[in-house]
Amino acid sequence: MYKNYFKRFLDLILSLLGIIILSPLLIAIAIIIKIDSKGPIIFKQKRIGKNKKHFNIYKFRTMRTDTPKEMPTHLLSNPDAFITKTGKFLRRTSLDELPQLFNILKGEMAVIGPRPALWNQDDLIEERDKYGANDIRPGLTGLAQISGRDELKIEKKAKLDGDYKGNITFNMDSKCFLGTIISVFKSDGVVEGGTGSLPKGDD
Template identity: 65%
Template sequence: MIYKKYIKKLLDMILAFIGIVVLSPVFIVLIICIKLDSKGPVLFRQRRIGIGKSEFYILKFRTMKIDTPKDTPTHLLQDPASYITRVGKFMRKTSLDELPQIINILKGEMSIIGPRPCLWNQYDLIDERDKYGANDVSPGLTGWAQINGRDELPIKIKAKLDGEYVRKISFWMDTKCFCKTIVSVIKSDGVVEGEKGT
């Protein structure tokens, strides 16, 4: 399929480059706010699963305190809200913490649309995605599962939706996901505060 093999990746690079340029003022403001709010680095690196179950480090703006246990989904932490910084709470609710993943897209590790990359130790989700071929495409900044439940979805449903996306990959499917993501972010659909594990 020409779109899946060539056009999608080209569009990812073009849109990611435009995103970096246009959103640079937002990056600067968020960097300043993070540094003023709490101790620690601005960016958070976390080991994730990419295409073909290869591993890479996803980038996010840090939303949690530096003593937060690593490689643990937020919803599995005891009293997760206590680890989230004040600025982090706002960024997680608005998904602004995900913006540095534009760099992952430019590096070819991610796509704009695709299954959200899971943690390296989320073996149940990885195995479930294998059933649908969802580990065989580049993970995305947003995806079909993200706009159909996000944090509220159980693993089996999430993997099934990821598989549905894989079967239907096309320019129109990606456009639909992109537009619905904007609406979901504005409405904060599916975000369970203190339990965001992606």
């Protein structure tokens, strides 16, 4: 009942309320980004959605416009060189993710679910296929995000996404939601560079 009906209804209510209540903050961030550096306010990137359907995820732009396109931050040799001054704060506090409330409202994402992989993150997509984690809506946050976030290796992250897929309940979503709030305030598991790929050899 919750998984098939109430979860989506709750996503609609929470995303709509979030957009309305946080609108002054969204406007303020947009102005600061425009003042801080040249380029668009919103950054769009192709991601993997439910049943591996592609969609454009929305984020506040945190990097310079000359940053290599369609490349995960962890694959950049020196990601800090591309992140703007405002971007460092937005990424550390996860405020750059707020525009995804519109992705949730559109039905492309859920509040809780596996974080959407880049369209070309074949290693993560393949690992998630083992657990059926690509068959559900990706989320603004999820079980992996409260269990290590950027510090997790691909295998562990995909396994946690699979664990969530097999236990989509109100209690699990509440646990992830509250855990995310705590993690954001503590900036737990935020790592720029060097993570998020399968190991090439034995550790």
